[in-house]
Amino acid sequence: MTRPAFVTVLAVLLLSLIPGVSHAGAAGALGTAGNLMREEQPRADGIRHVDTKAIIAGLKALNANTYVYPMAGDNVHWTDLRDEFLPAAAAAGIDVWVLVYSPSQAGCCVSRPFKHDYVAWSREIATLARSHPNLAGWTVDDYGYDLKTFTPAYVGQMRSAAEAISPGLKFVPTVYYSQFTDAFVAEQIPLMDGVIFPFRDEPYRDTSWSWSLSYQVRQLAERLPGTEVYLMPYAHPLSHAAQKPTVSYVEAVTRKGIEHVRSGELAGVLQYKLPFVSRDLAWTRPASDNLARSGDGRLSFVVQKDTATKAGDACGATRKLTLSAGAAKRVVSFWHRDARGPSHPAGYHVKQLLLNGQVVWQRDVTADAADTWARTTVDLTAKLGGATSATLQWRLYERKGVSDYFIDVSVDDITLTGLAMGDPGVENAAVWTPTLARQGGPVYCSAQVYHENYGADLGARIAKLYAAGQAPVS
Ligand SMILES: [Ca+2]
Numbered sequence: 001m002t003r004p005a006f007v008t009v010l011a012v013l014l015l016s017l018i019p020g021v022s023h024a025g026a027a028g029a030l031g032t033a034g035n036l037m038r039e040e041q042p043r044a045d046g047i048r049h050v051d052t053k054a055i056i057a058g059l060k061a062l063n064a065n066t067y068v069y070p071m072a073g074d075n076v077h078w079t080d081l082r083d084e085f086l087p088a089a090a091a092a093g094i095d096v097w098v099l100v101y102s103p104s105q106a107g108c109c110v111s112r113p114f115k116h117d118y119v120a121w122s123r124e125i126a127t128l129a130r131s132h133p134n135l136a137g138w139t140v141d142d143y144g145y146d147l148k149t150f151t152p153a154y155v156g157q158m159r160s161a162a163e164a165i166s167p168g169l170k171f172v173p174t175v176y177y178s179q180f181t182d183a184f185v186a187e188q189i190p191l192m193d194g195v196i197f198p199f200r201d202e203p204y205r206d207t208s209w210s211w212s213l214s215y216q217v218r219q220l221a222e223r224l225p226g227t228e229v230y231l232m233p234y235a236h237p238l239s240h241a242a243q244k245p246t247v248s249y250v251e252a253v254t255r256k257g258i259e260h261v262r263s264g265e266l267a268g269v270l271q272y273k274l275p276f277v278s279r280d281l282a283w284t285r286p287a288s289d290n291l292a293r294s295g296d297g298r299l300s301f302v303v304q305k306d307t308a309t310k311a312g313d314a315c316g317a318t319r320k321l322t323l324s325a326g327a328a329k330r331v332v333s334f335w336h337r338d339a340r341g342p343s344h345p346a347g348y349h350v351k352q353l354l355l356n357g358q359v360v361w362q363r364d365v366t367a368d369a370a371d372t373w374a375r376t377t378v379d380l381t382a383k384l385g386g387a388t389s390a391t392l393q394w395r396l397y398e399r400k401g402v403s404d405y406f407i408d409v410s411v412d413d414i415t416l417t418g419l420a421m422g423d424p425g426v427e428n429a430a431v432w433t434p435t436l437a438r439q440g441g442p443v444y445c446s447a448q449v450y451h452e453n454y455g456a457d458l459g460a461r462i463a464k465l466y467a468a469g470q471a472p473v474s
């Protein structure tokens with residue numbers, strides 16, 4: 001650890017010892033949404049109530065200053081919010097936002113007691129906020145999919161109902177990047193205090209790649225001046241995405257998000273369903289999620305289903321190697337695997353190894369057996385005569401574009417002779433992630449490192465970022 005980082009951590013530790021310091025404020029809202037736990041046993045009334053104690057303890061361990069409380073189930077969510085959760089959160093210095101489901105989500109979730117009467121929600125949340133000032137805002141989930149309900153006239157009624165009661169209550173609907181059309185910005189944005197922006201690398205749908213985040217954040221900051229934008233990283237699997245978010249992915253998105261909070265482009269970072277209570281089913285991940293050949297990590301190269309690519313699109317990991325002095329042989333070996341074999345269409349996805357930018361090995365994904373680890377060895381001795389350093393790139397290359405041809409190529413257990421590089425077993429995403437580069441369209445590559453204790457491992461990293469995010473800027 002470098003000295004300035006140590007000083008920052010020390011400062012945060014010292015600050016956290018001062019009682020009564022409010023978390024919310026200039027640092028922005030740093031917290032999480034969802035994963036509301038019920039108590040394990042019913043009370044005397046026969047109801048398993050919201051487990052306020054466990055949730056607050058989990059949020060404090062995360063150093064969260066904000067919790068987005070989902071109105072997910074029956075009426076007890078509302079009464080427990082009013083009678084137990086809001087006072088306990090206030091005592092812990094935590095702001096609460098209420099999440100209400102939209103009509104399009106009725107198949108899975110209806111918020112009670114006011115269901116799809118959003119004027120009633122607005123009025124009642126505002127009424128509750130009058131006696132609980134830590135009830136800071138509310139959101140409608142998937143708002144942008146329901147603009148037939150949320151017409152400007154209707155939202156105007158919703159807002160007037162709240163403004164008469166709690167003018168400070170924030171209305172912050174959840175809107176995806178592609179939904180910020182010019183018409184939406186013109187008609188809808190003036191009706192809101194802010195938006196929750198879930199990041200999924202649109203126009204694609206992915207939770208492994210974070211390089212488009214800063215661009216999208218800056219675009220929104222530019223297009224929505226005066227509107228608070230709250231980034232929502234996916235800490236929970238996104239449906240139809242090829243991979244579950246890894247610890248290092250969520251950490252990277254959160255770290256960048258906090259930088260944008262510092263620079264004023266974001267108003268906060270609110271995780272989507274980060275598991276923060278240990279009995280949450282999402283706290284651990286099944287062993288079957290670990291697709292590494294050995295250890296927990298592998299390189300992964302993905303084209304998602306229903307995703308069009310074009311010839312020349314590629315994604316690769318490029319590593320700088322040192323050459324051991326006087327070595328007689330310079331050889332690289334690695335294991336690779338994918339789910340395609342001779343029965344699948346050839347001529348599209350190609351696995352490649354490049355030395356100093358030149359292809360030195362390649363194989364169509366269909367040329368080797370499906371779901372079988374294969375070892376490739378390439379002798380680089382002749383090509384490296386006299387050299388003192390070199391780069392090797394593992395890459396997935398689109399020979400022809402596809403429209404719907406899923407692939408996930410794994411690479412693991414690299415061994416080197418006469419050459420050296422760190423982490424050849426792909427166990428540390430922090431080593432590999434900065435080496436990744438995409439060329440053209442939606443070919444993804446990432447270091448996929450499995451964490452059995454996902455909630456604990458991710459929570460520890462987010463807690464550090466949230467603590468640092470709330471420390472004064474020095
Ligand atoms: Ca490995």
Ligand SMILES: [Ca+2]
Pocket residue numbers: 337338339340341364365366367368369370371
């Ligand atoms: Ca294959």
